[in-house]
Amino acid sequence: MTDSTIIYTYTDEAPALATASFLPIVQAVAGQAGVEIETRDISLGGRILAAFPQKLTPEQQVGDALAELGGLATLPEANIIKLPNISASIPQLKAAIAELQSQGYDIPDYPDEPGTVEEKDVRARYDRIKGSAVNPVLREGNSDRRAPLSVKNYARKHPHRNKPFAEGSKTRVATMGHDDFRSNEKSFVSPADDVLTIRHVAEDGTVTELKTGLKVLPGEIVDATFLSASELDAFLAQTLKDAAADDILYSVHLKATMMKVSDPIIFGHVVKAYFADVFARYGDKIAEAGLTPNDGLGAILAGLPSVEGGDEIAAAIAADLERGPRLSYTNSDKGLTNLHVPSDVIVDASMPALIRNGGKLWGVDGGEGDTLAVIPDSSYAGVFQTVIDDVNAHGPLDPATIGSVPNVGLMAQAAEEYGSHDKTFEIAAPGVVQVVGGSGDVLLEHAVQPGDIWRATQTKDIAIRDWVKLAVTRARASATPAVFWLDETRAHDAELIGKVKTYLADHDTEGLTIEILAPAAATQYSLDRLRKGEDTISVTGNVLRDYNTDLFPILEVGTSAKMLSIVPLLSGGGLFETGAGGSAPKHVQQLVGENYLRWDSLGEFFALAASLEHLADFTSNVKAQVLADTLDAATGTFLENDKSPGRALGTIDNRGSHFYLALYWVQELAKQQADPELAAVFAPVAEVLAANEEKIVGELVAVQGSPVEIGGYYRPDPELVADVMRPSATFNEIIDGLVSPRS
Template sequence: MRTQALRRVLVDGRAAARATGVRSLATTDETRATAAKRELAVLAEAFQRYDGDASGALDRYEIERALEDLKIPHDEVFVDDLFKALDKNKDGTVELREWLDHLPRGTRLKVAEKFAPGSALDEYRAIRFTVPTASIVYTYTDEAPMLATHSLLPIVRAFTESAGVQCELRDISLAGRVLANFPDNLDSTQRVDDELSKLGELCKTPAANVIKLPNISASIPQLEECVAELREKGYDVPPFATSSEEIQKRYAKVLGSAVNPVLREGNSDRRVAKAVKEFAKANPHPMGAWSPDSKSHVAHMDGDDFYGSEQSHVVPFDIKESSTHKDAGVVRIEFVSEDGSTKILKNKTPLQPGEVIDASKMDVAALRDFYKQEIDDAKDKGVLFSLHLKATMMKVSDPIMFGHCVEVFYRDTFAKHAEFVKEHQVDATKGLGDFYAKLEACGDAQLKEQISNELEECLKNCDHVRPPLAMVDSDRGVTNLHVPSDIIIDASMPAALRESGKMWGPDGELADTKYVIPDRSYATSYKKVVEHCIEHGAFDPSTMGAVSNVGLMAQKAQEYGSHDKTFEAPAQGSIRVVARDTGEVCCGVFCGRVDGVSGTRR
């Protein structure tokens, strides 16, 4: 009996051991599965963080920035090898599945270490699920707002500190953003954090409380000036004009309206506070009187502009349900030449159900003819010629339109000195100032004097074939065509309306002006206002109302999303938007040579 009982105990013990082993194995498997899920979640979050343009795929530049962020060597050979290893379908981008399935083990560990629970990023991530912290972010920007910060910020802090609220300063100035994009060119004491990217992440959370001051939307000349100043002060950032394509991509991230699309996660609602409006009525600013005989007027194209060529396409609301294709709701933008060959301009743009996408073009030949016509008409009418664009916000299309105006106005000089223009790479999109800068640097004093005299002749209000140009600074001879960012339409037109519809001429006097606004998308509004003032006189600030401005800018809508979808056609052909899953052409435009094409979403 004892032996039988002992045998039963042994058997029972073995069974228990087996059961314990099975439970232990199951627990181990469960632990491993949980760890694997956690790792995939961490890798997916890292992917989203590095997907700067929210396209759903990483390009080579984003892979390089990811390696830089992870403190992994990122020389060109390593980046190329890694990119090829990840891009299994050879479409020029790395999708999430490719990232999850093929990321090398060492890199996976680096990502897990940086993003894992307990890391600094994990602590930062947690604010999404907690009550917003009592903290205000005040942005350090450029020029006048930057100067105002030194007097206003101490006052703000004096109030917030008494309430136990911290007010921290974040540098999103142009210089700060340039430095943040080139850490590999700086020593450890010069490197700065990418505050704009951090604020972009913060603005997606309930904890966001940001005082965002106006910041510069840098044109190319302004960026070049900033880079030159940084280099002069010992920061070894690469020169803009002589940089490689990869460096140009980095600089593109700070050109134009680079800040607002990142921080503005909602649509803006701008209304004048009642107290401010009442003060303006009680203390009206001066307004110049308008004459019914004023010759000032707005000139715009009558066709072949963005307004006249716009096409729209509505993404089906059931796009995700009606297709199981991984690229459902994703489009590409491509150029098709006359011989049928295709070039991808933008490989992937994910769209939302019900979203509206637009495509339009500006015909360059028609634009140049329009400029010639209006230059001659300004001369005949005896008024100033003034071009009004927004080359800062519309950083791709408007500098090109500006450059064509410079070339047409000074066409005799550009034609006569075509060899100099080509040899010294005079860039009309940067304005007449670039011509002067290249003359200054050419080293040929005689040629410099000759061409400078010819340019100056065009500015004189005499019996020359050109009309006088409106001036930015009459005393220094700076015209409206010197620098594209000097005349920004939403500031320049209101200023002209306050000055009786006049602008300053080369003689230092106010004169009636032809306001040249090529595209009808917004030219007709200004045209109506000018005509109203000629008929009814100047506006009266003490009695006039106010306009509420609701800006549709969330998720890079409209012009905020147009920057990386605007192209200069390389040859005659067509540019079209194609659904990646079906190959269907959603919309497209035919282009003559070097037409400008712009796409937006809303």
């Protein structure tokens, strides 16, 4: 790898399939400017294999690409394009393990209850893979996400529809508001280097060390909090009664991918609350079979056939579903409820979809209904309730006229929730959990009961300084007000507010509007400006970064996948993400069944242009800047001509959209005047692509309609995928002929 290298990540599901189509185009065009494109496999399957090389053959072994990229992200020459990846729930992790084993990879099962030293080691390795394992490693900087002007203009010319709420809508958010993570939070700022210990002290004085060797730096914020299991159960019981009384759909909204320890446990509480009769009668038998509600209803149902009396338990589950309250469904055709899979309903995507759809989700018959949206922890539930109230009062947001809400997000160096994974514990016995300093002083303490979920997080001072700097930089560059979404009544936020006020003084803020507002008030402030066509930068912590970069883009431009997502790394390098569109498992299912991929790579086009521009600046490569400028222009033409994937067979899909992006890109390169050498190279390519447009599109569309084989879901066969994703011999010949730079 050189300074002129861009690292392209190979990830999972629809983005990985799209890479097989788009990457050959990128490599062919970029090569003409001396830009090398290398790939690194950070897919779920690749990360599993990297963690367990011991019994693999030399041909099967893969390097730890994530660790390599984590190191690269700390260097100034870093230039990484990161596509969406699976943030694996335990059911997904187990499915990936089973697939890899079926493909001949000798890797261990996931031990639910490790007993031996070896099993504990295996569990620890797998636990480092599940959930949001990739992002904290690569995101060695804070986040700058916004809708590109071309996307915003397209949405204004071709607005999608945000549906109105019906008069008398019963849709609302239900949240605890007490005895939850927000209300129990305590924080302190470390005055010096220290090594902390987290310990549980039982009522009988027994001390259990939960986490040792926890290093902290001067100025670092350390938080601790817990959610009461008994109060959670009482809350869930009441919300089930409320949904039944109002005859509305019941839907839980969590983030089991990012909060990979706490939220699956909370999800399990919801499953047990809904099927209270089932667990009262059969809970012991379900547990003895190794089945857990934390993995979701789907995992329990899948395991029942091998359980004695499983048919009886399945019938009891069906009876509870019939009795109600009515559940929302993620896929009514397949019988998948909101409680089937923890990772199927991710709050930052599911709540905007609910709001955009007029406050309605879908029931067992596919019909729409008002919904009780259950978000147990109250930290940010008010954001979504504020939007619901605003839409009820003023009508839906009109994409043709509204402004925008870009985001500057605090996430560098495993900030906030990213740092909680190895410091989250389900409490086994009554007592207290303490955070103890190296001197033995108790710095934070909570009284806890069995089943409570306790967690700690860290936020480094350097990350906060950079976050404030990025917020001021963006506010000045775009002449846009910036609002820090911080609540002075919350312990962590109170510490952050003090630091924000201090570090704002280090910057020239004259003429800028910079506010600090609690999340619900910041939401309303942004909505008021949005309706007037005005932009407002939301400056948020890590979770709200995720929420806001789905919520507002989905309402503004129809999807979060079209966001420009840049992470200026603390070292000076750049991480360029392809939007917040998830990894789209349904798209994979459609490709396998119909050879049609609806995945939209538009965010990838934006990320690539920003990456090329960064490389041009870092290496003074004028040709790379030409590639960036012409790609931006080509993407504008792409949008204007509406060449994103269609919605039905017979229209262009992801592969057709790549052809048109390539066509427009080489046409822009052929006519640009900044680099005559590049223009001369691409002029004949543009001519031959245009001449063969009808033939190429015909070849791409002709393959649609029949099932295809890709050799696996989590670890597909590269050759089979390439055959499926590059079906136009005409297009391939033209592009492949460009691979070697021309003299």
